[in-house]
Amino acid sequence: MQAFGSGAMTNSIADITDARAILAIGTNTTEQHPVLSLRIKEAVRKHGAKLIVADPRRIGLADFAVLHLQHEAGTDLALLNGLAYIILEENLHDADYIAERTENFEAWRAVVEQYPPDKVSQITGVPVEDLVQAARIYGGNRPASIFYAMGITQHTVGHQNVLAIANLAMLTGNVGVPGGGVNPLRGQNNVQGACDVGGLPNVYPGYQRVDNEAAREKFAAYHGVPQPPPRPGLTVTEMLQAAHDGRVRALYIMGENPAMSDPDSTHVRECLEALEFLVVQDIFLNETGEMADVVLPAAAFAEKDGTFTNTERRVRLVRRALDPPGEARPDWEIIAEIARRLGAEGWDYADPAAIMDEIADVAPIYGGMSFERLEGEGLQWPCPDRDHPGTPILHVGKFSRGKGRFSPVHHQPAAELPDEEYPLMLTTGRILQHWHTGTMTRRVGGLEFLAPEELVEINPADAAALGIADRDWIRVSSRRGAVTARAWVTDRVRPGLIFMTFHFAEALGNVLTNNVIDPVAKIPEYKVCAVRVEKAEAPEMAGV
Amino acid sequence: MIQADTIVRSTCPYCGVGCQLDLHIRDNLIYRVGASFDSGPNYGLLCVKGRFGHDFLWHPDRLTTPLIRRNGHLEPASWDEALGLVADRLASIRAESGPDAIALLCSAKCTNEENYLMQKLARQVIGTHNIDHCARL
Numbered sequence: 001m002q003a004f005g006s007g008a009m010t011n012s013i014a015d016i017t018d019a020r021a022i023l024a025i026g027t028n029t030t031e032q033h034p035v036l037s038l039r040i041k042e043a044v045r046k047h048g049a050k051l052i053v054a055d056p057r058r059i060g061l062a063d064f065a066v067l068h069l070q071h072e073a074g075t076d077l078a079l080l081n082g083l084a085y086i087i088l089e090e091n092l093h094d095a096d097y098i099a100e101r102t103e104n105f106e107a108w109r110a111v112v113e114q115y116p117p118d119k120v121s122q123i124t125g126v127p128v129e130d131l132v133q134a135a136r137i138y139g140g141n142r143p144a145s146i147f148y149a150m151g152i153t154q155h156t157v158g159h160q161n162v163l164a165i166a167n168l169a170m171l172t173g174n175v176g177v178p179g180g181g182v183n184p185l186r187g188q189n190n191v192q193g194a195c196d197v198g199g200l201p202n203v204y205p206g207y208q209r210v211d212n213e214a215a216r217e218k219f220a221a222y223h224g225v226p227q228p229p230p231r232p233g234l235t236v237t238e239m240l241q242a243a244h245d246g247r248v249r250a251l252y253i254m255g256e257n258p259a260m261s262d263p264d265s266t267h268v269r270e271c272l273e274a275l276e277f278l279v280v281q282d283i284f285l286n287e288t289g290e291m292a293d294v295v296l297p298a299a300a301f302a303e304k305d306g307t308f309t310n311t312e313r314r315v316r317l318v319r320r321a322l323d324p325p326g327e328a329r330p331d332w333e334i335i336a337e338i339a340r341r342l343g344a345e346g347w348d349y350a351d352p353a354a355i356m357d358e359i360a361d362v363a364p365i366y367g368g369m370s371f372e373r374l375e376g377e378g379l380q381w382p383c384p385d386r387d388h389p390g391t392p393i394l395h396v397g398k399f400s401r402g403k404g405r406f407s408p409v410h411h412q413p414a415a416e417l418p419d420e421e422y423p424l425m426l427t428t429g430r431i432l433q434h435w436h437t438g439t440m441t442r443r444v445g446g447l448e449f450l451a452p453e454e455l456v457e458i459n460p461a462d463a464a465a466l467g468i469a470d471r472d473w474i475r476v477s478s479r480r481g482a483v484t485a486r487a488w489v490t491d492r493v494r495p496g497l498i499f500m501t502f503h504f505a506e507a508l509g510n511v512l513t514n515n516v517i518d519p520v521a522k523i524p525e526y527k528v529c530a531v532r533v534e535k536a537e538a539p540e541m542a543g544v
Numbered sequence: 545m546i547q548a549d550t551i552v553r554s555t556c557p558y559c560g561v562g563c564q565l566d567l568h569i570r571d572n573l574i575y576r577v578g579a580s581f582d583s584g585p586n587y588g589l590l591c592v593k594g595r596f597g598h599d600f601l602w603h604p605d606r607l608t609t610p611l612i613r614r615n616g617h618l619e620p621a622s623w624d625e626a627l628g629l630v631a632d633r634l635a636s637i638r639a640e641s642g643p644d645a646i647a648l649l650c651s652a653k654c655t656n657e658e659n660y661l662m663q664k665l666a667r668q669v670i671g672t673h674n675i676d677h678c679a680r681l
């Protein structure tokens with residue numbers, strides 16, 4: 001993250017209970033990070049922490065909050081700047097911390113001063129008294145932590161949203177202290193690790209930038225091959241577009257399902273169809289695999305050894321407990337075999353432990369890790385050498401980039417807002433019982449029993465105006481497509497807002513979503529698009 | 545009561561909390577999942593997915609053999625043939641259009657070691673930085 005110099009949870013799950021105040025914004029923690037949400041509840045119930053939930057939906061965690069700010073989807077930036085304004089006005093900021101540890105404060109302050117409570121209230125729909133109360137709770141209790149998830153990042157302004165959160169934490173001296181911090185909750189089990197080891201187009205393992213000459217030389221020397229040109233490669237969304245345009249001819253996919261997970265899924269299918277050669281390596285024949293030229297059967301997590309890195313940067317062992325079915329093989333064996341067949345040398349790994357040893361050689365943040373040391377409770381990066389105990393809290397005493405930098409950021413409306421033709425706003429997310437595109441959970445009988453179908457959350461006022469009763473079939477359309485599902489009439493969502501998931505192929509929210517992306521972080525705007533809702537007939541084969 | 549042949553400690557495959565699971569194994573099945581009170585971050589706790597979400601492992605839809613598209617249909621093939629075809633096609637596309645005509649997606653569901661190898665394949669063997677995964681989704 002540009003504000004501090006690293007993009008991960010600054011603090012640990014264990015110190016959640018040290019917080020005196022907690023701001024949870026854009027995270028449906030009880031459903032998406034259930035066991036971590038128990039720590040937040042414990043902080044509130046047993047340790048008296050004051051919890052503020054900021055979310056357009058009345059999510060489960062709101063029941064534990066002293067205050068729920070139900071701001072309009074896509075107005076997080078105005079809300080965060082507005083809280084900073086009040087904290088400054090009421091003198092709740094930490095002037096010593098700001099002077100000693102940060103830079104660019106005055107330039108930032110000049111922008112925040114344009115966000116007085118009445119203006120912010122107008123943009124966000126949150127009453128002025130609630131804004132003031134929230135600022136007093138977050139600003140007036142130390143330490144105070146902030147938790148956020150994709151409700152913050154999946155917007156065209158996602159990158160600025162994250163900076164606004166960092167600004168607020170630095171303003172109150174809450175970075176680098178136990179019980180404080182800026183804590184992005186990473187969604188997938190190993191999204192943190194996939195980023196850490198270089199599964200991104202702009203960085204080598206350990207976040208060493210591909211345009212850094214020293215890094216290029218290091219990898220050229222280590223592997224004994226020339227490096228690709230020093231400019232970032234394509235992101236997922238860009239790869240798909242490049243496939244469509246014929247610039248990318250072959251795509252090799254391991255364990256992902258873009259035909260379902262990516263926004264505007266009709267367009268994604270066209271892109272995949274345009275490829276000359278598509279390889280999909282997975283545990284099931286998913287929607288993407290059905291379009292492939294070659295499908296390779298992979299072992300699942302319980303059928304192989306390895307490591308995952310959790311949201312608090314802690315690397316943990318994954319152990320083989322079962323034999324893979326049929327001829328399925330662990331992904332690492334398949335990749336190594338393809339590399340060997342392409343004539344590469346240095347791919348004769350005896351086991352995943354040997355691969356971790358190589359990661360430790362090339363990625364300084366993993367420098368002190370080995371399978372032997374990861375037994376037990378694992379290690380939190382940065383862990384630079386074999387004697388280092390790992391790092392539970394980042395930026396203690398000093399930020400990794402030196403000084404923490406305040407970044408002025410302005411509110412901008414979402415790329416597509418409701419209008420006459422598409423008068424409602426759609427936001428998307430996930431539910432407790434299912435996972436992502438459902439490849440795994442929709443094949444677990446018990447979970448299907450608990451949550452067998454898509455239910456579109458719609459406010460009672462909107463439902464009444466459209467003549468829709470609870471569990472009626474409805475048709476939701478956007479500029480990109482339409483889906484049919486049943487309605488759940490509930491005040492979990494604000495009037496004007498509906499909520500859908502992307503778990504159910506038969507009623508896929510991503511047919512509707514907008515593939516416009518944040519130009520910096522390259523994250524699609526899943527959280528806001530404009531839709532129209534109508535009453536519909538039950539589809540055939542609805543499985544009544 | 546059924547006794548486990550072995551109990552294997554592992555890490556939950558669902559969300560980023562990274563709960564530790566005790567997999568009770570018998571006859572190549574997980575028939576029960578527990579959690580140790582001595583190990584963080586979950587200290588004995590699990591959610592519905594971590595405790596009960598593993599039946600997909602032996603679902604009949606699991607892929608058990610490589611598949612190759614022939615005359616429009618995916619048909620079973622040997623590993624040797626499938627891997628040979630992948631290597632040949634990648635090599636020829638790279639020779640014709642350069643390394644950037646190839647792109648790779650690694651996975652937030654796979655291990656660190658597998659993701660590391662996938663980016664190494666992209667950068668050090670094929671010669672492209674076209675490597676990404678669904679971190680943003």
Ligand code: SF4
Nearest residue numbers: 556558559563591594
């Ligand atoms: S048990 Fe639940 S909370 Fe824990 S890692 Fe698995 S999915 Fe996440």
